[in-house]
Amino acid sequence: MGRPLQTAAMFKVDMSHQEMERMLSELEQWYEMAAGAGAEWIAAQAAASWLRNDLGYEDDAEFEDALNGTFEDFLKA
Numbered sequence: 001m002g003r004p005l006q007t008a009a010m011f012k013v014d015m016s017h018q019e020m021e022r023m024l025s026e027l028e029q030w031y032e033m034a035a036g037a038g039a040e041w042i043a044a045q046a047a048a049s050w051l052r053n054d055l056g057y058e059d060d061a062e063f064e065d066a067l068n069g070t071f072e073d074f075l076k077a
Helices: 017-036 045-055 058-069 069-077
Strands: none
Touching: 017 045, 045 058, 045 069, 058 069
16 A cells, blocks of 8 residues: 655754754745745755755855755655
8 A cells, every 4th residue: 555665765864953943944934935926836946046045055065065965855854
């Protein structure tokens, strides 16, 4: 029944809980603004770009360093 969970991919993001809370809070606020404008979903690449700029990371490398991986890996975790 259903698809088995891939537990190896779960909980592999290694960052402080404060930084995790900060990123999730910013994403939730951005989604609320987008939903208020009629959006039903947000592209992952657009979310990563917005989050990187909003939180003050200089480039993709610095942002991925903070995430200890790619944004896609962050979303999958």
